[in-house]
Every structure is written in structure tokens, then in C-alpha cells.
Amino acid sequence: MLAPIALALLVGANAQTFRRAAACPGLVCLWPPSTSEFIASQTFDIRAEVHAPVNGSEAYANGVVDKEFTIYIGGEGAELVPISQFFNVPEPAVATHNFTYYEDLFARDARAPVPVNAASKSYRNLQLRNPGRYRVVVTTKSGLRNEAYWEVRKPCDAKAKNMIFFVGDGMATSMISAARLLAHKTVNGRYQSVMKMDEA
Ligand SMILES: *[C@@H]1O[C@H](CO)[C@@H](O)[C@H](O)[C@H]1NC(C)=O
Numbered sequence: 001m002l003a004p005i006a007l008a009l010l011v012g013a014n015a016q017t018f019r020r021a022a023a024c025p026g027l028v029c030l031w032p033p034s035t036s037e038f039i040a041s042q043t044f045d046i047r048a049e050v051h052a053p054v055n056g057s058e059a060y061a062n063g064v065v066d067k068e069f070t071i072y073i074g075g076e077g078a079e080l081v082p083i084s085q086f087f088n089v090p091e092p093a094v095a096t097h098n099f100t101y102y103e104d105l106f107a108r109d110a111r112a113p114v115p116v117n118a119a120s121k122s123y124r125n126l127q128l129r130n131p132g133r134y135r136v137v138v139t140t141k142s143g144l145r146n147e148a149y150w151e152v153r154k155p156c157d158a159k160a161k162n163m164i165f166f167v168g169d170g171m172a173t174s175m176i177s178a179a180r181l182l183a184h185k186t187v188n189g190r191y192q193s194v195m196k197m198d199e200a
């Protein structure tokens with residue numbers, strides 16, 4: 001699993017219009033997001049981003065981003081240790097970028113975007129070899145935090161005997177309704193017969 005690029009993920013912060021990505025419940029983002037599931041020894045990336053909005057409802061430190069942050073990981077009940085120590089990989093350099101977004105449609109109509117400064121770290125090509133539940137915590141020096149749980153599953157060692165391949169083409173609700181309308185007579189809005197798939 002590849003950690004996706006940051007910009008696409010800050011899907012707006014506020015209210016009813018735009019919803020936050022699962023990885024970014026607050027000003028600290030963590031990929032893979034909480035409740036992610038892996039197969040043991042699957043290769044994946046870990047990425048954390050710390051955001052500092054310059055203004056808007058989540059304005060933080062005048063937009064000065066906290067570049068001192070650490071990602072910790074630990075198995076169920078085990079002590080949390082920094083990612084680089086846990087996986088025995090070098091600590092990556094902190095990268096910075098910035099972007100803007102609209103908090104809601106009012107802000108968009110008013111052309112009042114929120115500029116955000118961000119700091120990030122990515123660890124690539126990692127593998128968790130032991131199945132189980134893992135806890136991952138990002139903390140910044142200034143006290144921001146995000147926490148996730150990942151589930152690593154044992155690979156299945158049973159052999160497949162048959163494979164059934166479903167192609168769901170043309171099976172959206174609207175298409176099924178259209179097929180029903182074309183093929184079955186209605187009287188006063190009531191179908192007089194039903195499709196095979198409606199019988200159950
Ligand atoms: C935002 O990014 C651009 C280019 O990536 C850079 O030139 C600019 O200095 C950055 N602004 C801030 C406030 O960091």
C-alpha cells in the first residue's frame with residue numbers, strides 16, 4: 001500500500017460542505033489511516049503530515065508549522081518506539097510544502113482560501129511480519145497528536161479449488177430499475193410480474 005500524496009487528502013476541514021480525510025482528523029495526518037488492515041509481510045509506506053493553517057477556524061501558530069514530530073509504533077500491549085527504531089530504517093528528512101483550501105462554500109464564494117503550511121515525513125517499503133494489532137501515535141513537540149490502530153492479518157494458507165469471477169457491469173440501481181420497467185408490465189404503478197432477482 002502506498003501512502004498517497006498529501007494535497008489530495010486535505011479534503012477541507014469544516015462543517016457540512018467538505019469532509020476531512022480519514023487520515024487527517026485534526027492538524028496531524030497519518031497514513032495508513034486508523035483501522036487499516038494489512039497482510040503480514042505486505043510492503044507499505046508510512047507518512048505523517050503536520051499542518052499549520054494561517055487563518056480560518058483552525059488557525060495555528062500564525063501558520064508556523066511544528067517540524068519536530070515523531071511517529072511511534074508498538075504491538076498490542078508493547079511499548080511504543082519510534083518508527084526508525086522499530087523497523088531499523090534511517091530517519092527521513094522533514095519535507096515542507098504548502099497548499100490552500102476552502103473551509104466551506106461560503107469561503108469559496110467569498111474567495112477566502114485558508115493557506116496551510118505543512119511538514120511531512122515518509123518511511124518507505126516497510127513490512128510488519130507479525131500478525132496482530134498495532135498502535136501508531138504521532139506527537140509533535142508543541143503537543144499535537146494523532147493516533148491509529150492497524151490490524152495485521154495472517155496470510156491464508158488454504159489452497160483455492162475454484163474461482164468465481166463476478167463482473168458487475170450494468171448493475172447499478174438505475175440500470176436494474178430500467179430493465180425492470182422495460183421487461184415487466186405495470187398497472188397503476190404496480191408491477192404485474194417481477195424479475196428473477198426480485199423474487200427473493
Ligand atoms: C509555499 O510553497 C512555494 C513553492 O512550493 C514557496 O515558494 C513558498 O515560499 C511557500 N510558502 C510558504 C509560506 O512557505
Ligand SMILES: *[C@@H]1O[C@H](CO)[C@@H](O)[C@H](O)[C@H]1NC(C)=O
Pocket residue numbers: 054055056107111112113114115
Ligand atoms: C487567509 O489569509 C489570506 C491571505 O494570506 C487571505 O487571502 C484569505 O482570504 C484569508 N482566509 C480567511 C478564511 O480568512
